[in-house]
Amino acid sequence: MNIFVVNSGSSSIKYQLFKLPSPNPICSGLIERLGLENSIITHKTYIDGKERVVRRTLDMLDHEAGLQQVKFLLTDLKIGVIENPEEIQVVGHRVVHGGESFSATAIITKAVKDDIKKLFPLAPLHNPANLLGIEVAEKIFTNATQVAVFDTAFHQTMPEKAFRYALPDSFYSDLGIRVYGFHGTSHKYVAEQATQYLGKPNSKIITVHLGNGCSMAAVQNGKSVDTSMGFGPLSGLIMGTRSGDIDPSVVFHLINQLGYDPEQVNMLLNRRSGMLGLTGHSDMRDITKAIAAGDQQAQLAYQLYAYRIKKYIGAYAAVLNGLDALVFTAGVGENDALVRELVCQDMTYLGIQLDLEKNQTAANNLREINHAQAPVKILVIPTNEELEIAQQCNALLTSTTA
Numbered sequence: 458m459n460i461f462v463v464n465s466g467s468s469s470i471k472y473q474l475f476k477l478p479s480p481n482p483i484c485s486g487l488i489e490r491l492g493l494e495n496s497i498i499t500h501k502t503y504i505d506g507k508e509r510v511v512r513r514t515l516d517m518l519d520h521e522a523g524l525q526q527v528k529f530l531l532t533d534l535k536i537g538v539i540e541n542p543e544e545i546q547v548v549g550h551r552v553v554h555g556g557e558s559f560s561a562t563a564i565i566t567k568a569v570k571d572d573i574k575k576l577f578p579l580a581p582l583h584n585p586a587n588l589l590g591i592e593v594a595e596k597i598f599t600n601a602t603q604v605a606v607f608d609t610a611f612h613q614t615m616p617e618k619a620f621r622y623a624l625p626d627s628f629y630s631d632l633g634i635r636v637y638g639f640h641g642t643s644h645k646y647v648a649e650q651a652t653q654y655l656g657k658p659n660s661k662i663i664t665v666h667l668g669n670g671c672s673m674a675a676v677q678n679g680k681s682v683d684t685s686m687g688f689g690p691l692s693g694l695i696m697g698t699r700s701g702d703i704d705p706s707v708v709f710h711l712i713n714q715l716g717y718d719p720e721q722v723n724m725l726l727n728r729r730s731g732m733l734g735l736t737g738h739s740d741m742r743d744i745t746k747a748i749a750a751g752d753q754q755a756q757l758a759y760q761l762y763a764y765r766i767k768k769y770i771g772a773y774a775a776v777l778n779g780l781d782a783l784v785f786t787a788g789v790g791e792n793d794a795l796v797r798e799l800v801c802q803d804m805t806y807l808g809i810q811l812d813l814e815k816n817q818t819a820a821n822n823l824r825e826i827n828h829a830q831a832p833v834k835i836l837v838i839p840t841n842e843e844l845e846i847a848q849q850c851n852a853l854l855t856s857t858t859a
């Protein structure tokens with residue numbers, strides 16, 4: 458089965474093409490700076506064990522232009538991996554917010570698209586881009602079944618004491634205001650990899666996803682029991698442009714004393730805060746450079762970022778009543794050794810002790826970076842949301858046709 462997976466972000470598209478059951482993609486790619494001049498597409502093919510990379514700088518002004526380029530590359534006479542878009546049988550889409558409507562993977566219909574649209578206000582950076590990706594893919598891959606895999610689905614196993622807010626009951630019962638949690642596809646994927654590595658199905662694992670958005674999950678027996686993002690993907694950890702946890706009194710102060718309107722508050726907390734607000738940069742690589750150049754603000758922001766993660770590790774070790782493994786994943790978690798070092802400092806009372814040398818080794822596969830005698834494994838596991846999405850699409854379609 459040819460499954461093309463699309464992960465549409467607000468300014469990027471990531472994609473991979475799988476011929477399942479092989480977990481190795483036939484091709485993968487990333488479009489960056491979508492919507493700007495000089496967008497960059499990096500397209501890789503993996504045929505007969507050989508990796509070929511094509512990198513082009515073009516103006517791709519929207520998702521339609523971006524996915525059209527992907528179609529040209531997929532079917533290119535020289536480097537194409539298919540002859541015709543109709544060879545794609547399934548397109549799997551990452552959709553960030555599934556709200557109350559979706560607890561599992563869904564075949565996309567008009568009603569599903571309407572529900573994704575209703576959730577725009579709760580995930581303003583993500584759901585609009587996700588829907589756009591779906592609409593464009595429907596036009597290009599006309600033969601394919603379109604499937605949505607929701608970031609929220611993995612967290613549906615949380616107990617009520619973890620997912621309820623202390624608001625009057627009707628706010629949950631009538632209005633669905635509760636913790637949903639996000640990055641579920643990634644937390645699920647790396648928790649499964651960790652469980653396999655540990656060889657212990659009933660493991661207690663904390664997964665730390667540090668990308669542009671950042672979140673953590675407490676996972677027991679393979680199930681999410683708590684997570685740091687909430688009603689929308691804004692609470693919890695400090696992120697590239699999002700504040701993470703903040704006292705709601707700040708919002709009242711902004712509105713009542715400083716004259717902000719709701720949209721300005723939304724813009725501030727979602728797009729102008731986090732590492733961007735603290736340092737002027739949202740990309741951790743720029744922040745690392747600023748620190749090396751002696752920037753004190755960048756140094757402080759880095760401390761705040763790691764300190765917040767450390768607090769959640771303490772909370773989740775308590776929730777799990779112990780810990781077998783701490784897992785770092787996504788762009789920052791996989792690549793930034795210094796963040797991992799700061800987070801794991803002075804945690805021996807929880808059995809967390811890093812091997813500083815192992816922590817420095819860069820690799821693109823699962824690796825153990827704890828001290829050999831430490832009771833808790835510290836693992837770096839590259840996430841693969843696209844493979845997880847492909848496998849979930851396959852599971853859904855195989856069960857519906859069986």
Ligand SMILES: Nc1ncnc2c1ncn2[C@@H]1O[C@H](COP(=O)(O)OP(=O)(O)O)[C@@H](O)[C@H]1O
Pocket residue numbers: 466667668669670697739740741742787788789792793
């Ligand atoms: N080598 C690196 N060192 C430090 N941070 C990195 C490195 N490579 C990528 N990152 C960080 O990873 C972030 C993006 O992570 P990613 O998981 O791709 O996020 P998203 O999927 O949310 O776009 C970037 O903002 C960048 O800060």
Ligand SMILES: CC(=O)OP(=O)(O)O
Pocket residue numbers: 466553583608639640668669670671690
């Ligand atoms: C949910 C979320 O924050 O996603 P991303 O990290 O892709 O922004």
Ligand SMILES: [Mg+2]
Pocket residue numbers: 668669787
């Ligand atoms: Mg991501």
